[in-house]
Amino acid sequence: MSEKVVISGASGDLGRRVTALLQQEPGVELTLVTRTPERLAQKQAKGITVRRGDYSEPESLDTAFAGGDVLFLISGLNLGRRVPEHRNAIAAAKRAGIRHIVYTSVGGVQSGNPALSAKDHYQSELDLRESGLAYTFLRNHLYAEIVSNIWIAPAATTGRLELAAGRGSLSPIGKEDIARSAAAVLRASEHHAGAVYDITGPELLTVAEIAKIGSDVYGVPIEYVPVTAEERLAYFDSVGIPRTYDPSMALSTDGHMWASDELVTADVSQAEDFQAILTHHVKQITGRMPESLRSVMERVKSVRYDQIGAVAQ
Template identity: 40%
Template sequence: MTVYGITGASGQLGRLTTEALEQRVSPEQLVLITRSPDNLAEYAARGIEVRAGDFNDADSLRAAFAGIDRLLIISTDRVGDRLEGHRRAIAAAKVAGVSHLLYTSVPEPTPENPAGVVPDHAATEQAIRDSGLGWTFLRNALYADGQLGSIEQAAASGQLVTNAGDGRNAYVTRADCARAAAAALVQGPGNATYDITGPAALSTADLAALAAGLRGSAVEVIDVSDEAYVQGLVEHGLPEPIAELLASFGTATRLGFMSTVSTAVADLTGTPPAPLSSLLAETQPR
């Protein structure tokens, strides 16, 4: 019997992936790893094993990974301060006898890509390759879910302020990332990289059109420099490091690093990814 593990299982992506995986395998084949096992009591009640594991505690990880064959490492959210934790998890997985690691990464994790999350992801991918374990990299595009607030704000104000220029972004729903991860988990061994994207690469004009549909009138796209974008976010109350991180995604989009559209979601799951427009429609009052 193959045993599948998921780290960060109490997070949004972890929960969605667990639910997708439940449609494919039996509960006794699943192990959920989290720093707070009590948060997953509902899954334990369904017969799924929940274990404590902390990326800052190598001993806890080795115990948590024991008996797992294929392990999904969901990247932690501490941008710039997560690589050592990821390396700890990789080393613990090898000691525990895990045969195959899956990792949630980012599109085009190359030195040229200015997105602020790239260094962590690129180094983690390399550490997994160096481990000698089997690997699958799930390079998730930006979440479509994360664009809903911006679209609604643009609808309210009549303006969409951006530093993405004419770039395009293949936004993908978190649910589709989860479905793809669950499908990749149950596939046979063999190293692979998947670009997990939505069905189309959208421009800021496309986002403004979606906002205009909510507003009932046109929404203007306001193009600004990276520096002005950061300044605007800081003036609206965001800490400067977070503002710079968000701006870096606009820069990466403008330079073409986020525009790849792939068929990976459909290839893995048999069902095409949902467009951002349908996700937006689901969130609006009827």
């Protein structure tokens, strides 16, 4: 009998990668849920079920999740407002008879973590633990592609990498390794019920070490210049980056939607070593070591951040 896997938030980069890994999988029947089904028309043409669903419209999720066994709940982007959105998805999953939710959380989730992103995920993890459904958390650490293209690429032109991350370290992880981990968990969800995985790269790095890797890959000197959180916020104000996330905000020139409160609190979280976690969970789940930051950087250095997924597939 086939396992019916529903992927919600399916048109984004991670959703597409996991779909590509599972769509040929014997014993897996996919349903893709997205706010924009037209973006998945090619998948529909290949016979995969595509349904419209929006975490902010609970009634849309009842139809979207119907018939599923396992839900891959890809967290939304609506920082500060996504906790109720995820609650809508959890409640709809229960109504639809889904038995297990695999949730994309973030590295360093703890009650005291100052990162705004981690606060949302902390609450959504609590909500899932209390839902009565089986759950697996994939605490995805910072994308190596963000480190490569959002931190290092601009620093390679100025020679300076300014962050409020102090001497803290983290373990960047490539998106394809995250996708492979998610696909492996979704293929055999019953073996991962109750598991909390820190999906980290193969090495723990300070920003100074990351700047050194960037210097090697780009062939130019890059110096890490630690700044205070206030200085970092003032810099973002000066270049017109809004303080708070707004779903209708325009993409930045590097292909992302940034709000400075999210970025700076993530730096502070790193400075306080909330993200200083290194695990072998990717190897345990997928059977192979994750790609190094250096290798990801070499691969994506000439690609705009929002085009990386299209180039990968």
